[in-house]
Amino acid sequence: MSVKVAIIGASGYTGGELLRILATHPKAEVVAATSREYAGKPITHVHPHLRGYYKLMRFVKVDLDKFLDSDLIFLSLPAKASINYVPKILESGVKVVDLSPDYRLKNPDDYKRWYGIEHPHPDLLEKAVYGLPELHREEIRKAELVASPGCNSTAAILALIPAIKDCLVDLDHIAVDVKVGSSEAGRKPRAGTHHPERANVIRPYEASGHRHVAEVEQELSRLAGREVKVALVPHAVGAIRGALATAHTWLRENVDEKIILRSFISTYRGEPFIRIVRGPPVGYPDPKYVIGSNFCDVGFAVEERIRRAAFMAAIDNLVKGAAGQAVQSFNLMMGFDEREGLSFPPLKPA
């Protein structure tokens, strides 16, 4: 017995990844996939790797009325593009996992500050659940609207949860240095993603304030019980997939490596997609070991000499940083085993 899902915005990389994952999900059936640009074309025209799956299926234009017999709709469009679909879908009793940032911030003022427009449905912000199961599992189970986080935020938050939750670090000096692969920028070619320009770069971007810092601060502040401000500087590096957050912090008194390890273990015990990385042959998290999977590898390094610690989290930006995490929430919302359709191991070497 499958549940029916529709994907709005299925021609991008995140949409493609939803299609890839759902193609072998034992309890979900994709009944519609939209694309404004490719409506009428076969799904495999845009996603040739999926030849052999979705054989007869073509992209359609968005027509909410037709999608409302789905059990759940994934919204996989950029900020603002699907913001007004949400209330209509919810009214019809269909659940939503929104992969855009539109419903992630609780405070409408924050949305305005970072996204430049008044949020048209501020009432729904409270209702929306931030879709990080490691923080909000029980709420997600009951949610009708999940705002599923992207790669920078997922990596930054998962790296820092133990440190914040267990008061291990100076909350006033946290700098998160993020490195991401090129697929993070989406499927649309631009000057900066042209292969000769993008290959081999080590390129800081939006270094004066990336908008995703807002949700990182929101979630960490909630966890800390006080306001936490975070410096977040993303860097484009030479990979297609993968995101690593390295959070540079200073330790509070009496905190040492053992305490940190204990905090990680107690925080992440039982989490199906979190793996704590310690010791050889791989000392620290590296996206290399999670590519293609929904895992987040977490770890840390302490430099006792100067009372500093670096906390790291590595993900595949398109899976745990996007489509996989959305399916994880979908599973919870449907009452399925959280791992359903997500149990495939990482692909390595790749």
Add this chain to the structure above:
Amino acid sequence: MSVKVAIIGASGYTGGELLRILATHPKAEVVAATSREYAGKPITHVHPHLRGYYKLMRFVKVDLDKFLDSDLIFLSLPAKASINYVPKILESGVKVVDLSPDYRLKNPDDYKRWYGIEHPHPDLLEKAVYGLPELHREEIRKAELVASPGCNSTAAILALIPAIKDCLVDLDHIAVDVKVGSSEAGRKPRAGTHHPERANVIRPYEASGHRHVAEVEQELSRLAGREVKVALVPHAVGAIRGALATAHTWLRENVDEKIILRSFISTYRGEPFIRIVRGPPVGYPDPKYVIGSNFCDVGFAVEERIRRAAFMAAIDNLVKGAAGQAVQSFNLMMGFDEREGLSFPPLKPA
């Protein structure tokens, strides 16, 4: 009800890929995995991406007696290393899928010429089935010993089957230009695979006669009903996974594009892992679209002006060119659906 399998040689890339695929195979259970170098160490020490799978499992040394309660043993060692295990295993009634080249050549003289030693078990060469399901499906079903082909041969043969079978090309002038990613060279670091040396190369190797040409010629000759000699020049190119064979040929009289297409369709109709690539957005096979999967994409280009055709086949060298193909044979030998455990889509972009 799972069948039990052992993997001899499980610490290399092909062994790792067998472990990855079998981790989610619904009908197989890995009961032993050997490594001379890492015996006693956890499997995840060598394959950290598999953390969360094979949790309690450690590499062991080869001890055939202990493995003989398996239903089937995968041999995943270099040429000559496991050649003497085979008769012993077969005598015990355990089936073998050998991923080494040791049992691929029918003629013991060929083995001597290309591998430099007398074959110690020439009687078994006849018994062994060349593990390309697209050519030998029915024999594989009944086989006790399958000699599973590697990436160069798989790509070269699958590109050329229609042309040879249907007499489309001049058999005296076939040049197969192969391009492969770095994982093809295995897990052991060498000067030529050091990242600064290997990244960005376009490097011909063994260009005066690669030993895998012997099996390509064997299979194509059998298909043609006469001796076929093939020039095969492999090139290392800038990728981790992937192999593309481009077979340059000259067309026989009256052969045209339509006839070739018809030949491809009739040859590969119903093949679960062959996809014929035609037209936009992707005109020709490219390993990019099969990475992580067991698919082989095939296609061709005709240059009518000079009566030439190029036949192409693209695979993931570690899957359809190694571990995936071995599992495909395993499925056939066990009477399972050929696609069991192999239905995962390619990972793209990657």
Add this chain to the structure above:
Amino acid sequence: MSVKVAIIGASGYTGGELLRILATHPKAEVVAATSREYAGKPITHVHPHLRGYYKLMRFVKVDLDKFLDSDLIFLSLPAKASINYVPKILESGVKVVDLSPDYRLKNPDDYKRWYGIEHPHPDLLEKAVYGLPELHREEIRKAELVASPGCNSTAAILALIPAIKDCLVDLDHIAVDVKVGSSEAGRKPRAGTHHPERANVIRPYEASGHRHVAEVEQELSRLAGREVKVALVPHAVGAIRGALATAHTWLRENVDEKIILRSFISTYRGEPFIRIVRGPPVGYPDPKYVIGSNFCDVGFAVEERIRRAAFMAAIDNLVKGAAGQAVQSFNLMMGFDEREGLSFPPLKPA
């Protein structure tokens, strides 16, 4: 005493490479660089790596009258874009090195067949010299118009000159398999050059007849004294720079490895930018060893068993395959040492 040069089409990769090379050329001064798109912007806006060079210089629009006090003009635009500039420039007594394919073919019918339009100045085709110094050095010295070849043709021809000139191979079965890096496609982003799509590809393109085959056939036919038809299949591979041509051929009777080597040595003795590659540690040409330089490494592999030989040539597509070769012709035309401004070694590892 510098000579003055102008570059028409200086914002692309080839234009950027001309600017790079000429920045340290001891006898040339760039007095104008055009760009339709970036006119008015500093050169370093488009070529930030050149900050510190061309400090006060800005792109201008094409205004031939202003450029005619140059000693020579480089045309670095796509096919057809600058075809009508040439007669006007020549009439003013200014020399031209044209990096487009517009004046490479001697036969106006060939131009029409491959480029789709009547050539507007067929009389100039005879006058133009094909700018491969290894074939036409003396004519280039005296030329007013040099049609400088691109990367596919340069690599294909330089790989095959000895074999054709010395009658070593069957002229009816030559298949040239070319592999190139992404910079070959130019500076304009497209779907196929988007980093996630382009990285790691092994992608055949224009496999049914690439237009550059026309000039390869022209030059090889001239050399052979009879018509030579060549199959040429380019492949995009995972690198930014670099092109390798592997020409698959069948040997004529009595030709062996020694004879081929002797042919290479006699053909290329004294050539300042040709290096014959033999033996360890690098057996065959690989663009890896010429990146950033004007060298072309050539070599070959013989498979005596089937009387086959592969001839290879490796270049940096933007240097010997474009801007460097154009400067080499410029040097000859100006009576300079051919190596002037081109003596920098390759960059490795890169």
Add this chain to the structure above:
Amino acid sequence: MSVKVAIIGASGYTGGELLRILATHPKAEVVAATSREYAGKPITHVHPHLRGYYKLMRFVKVDLDKFLDSDLIFLSLPAKASINYVPKILESGVKVVDLSPDYRLKNPDDYKRWYGIEHPHPDLLEKAVYGLPELHREEIRKAELVASPGCNSTAAILALIPAIKDCLVDLDHIAVDVKVGSSEAGRKPRAGTHHPERANVIRPYEASGHRHVAEVEQELSRLAGREVKVALVPHAVGAIRGALATAHTWLRENVDEKIILRSFISTYRGEPFIRIVRGPPVGYPDPKYVIGSNFCDVGFAVEERIRRAAFMAAIDNLVKGAAGQAVQSFNLMMGFDEREGLSFPPLKPA
């Protein structure tokens, strides 16, 4: 009139880069190049890209007596390997540029702490000049022994000089996140540099205290006039060449973007190899734009909201981070123009 130089340790990447640069240096002649492993072999056996240069030259074993008619000796060996050569060379009146870390730290205790052995020549530590011309130009001119810094330190220090010198940031919270290409690890293949393992990584290493932090702290403390402790976490990323340091800092009161820019301009005015990067099309330093050259691009990003600034410096790790910087010091020591032999532009795209 050339000066004579010898290179001890010329078979590694840094040695190869010294050979590349000196091959076209108008005032230097390499008279000897050593390699323990390759003694007797042609230089081009190890550095095939240099075929055509150093034609008759072969590697020799170290024999200091023979090298003492050189004007200067470059030591390009790992830590500790050449530490005892230095006094002997200096006694003979030959100057030394040591690219190892052996003479970089002023305090012998620091050497012991970070390198694990007593420094055998502590008296020479005072005499040695830290070879960063941007800090010690005048001392380098007069020096007999220059300890030339490596890539992590060069990038970290050059990113932070203005901030430290002009008291712009909180000195107690500085975290330097470094990203480097694979050539940084040298020419010897290891498990972690095997192409399938190294390509696409985002891998933190030595994250609990990289030994190069000692020299960063030494130089910054000297500049600050008080002790400065720095957190430095290096990451291996997907490139061959290139290093970027991103220094995460918190601004002191009243410091704003204008003040920072003024500090950068006044600090780096007239520096021949420092380029301040501001604004489009490239907002921040990226090694992409300096590959192959001796430039260091510096820049910064301010996030006023949280009073944070990131300072960045991008270099080619083998040039400004190794061989190029050593030649820069060599030029100063010989009384040459600092840019001699180093005026080649970066190679891009590459």
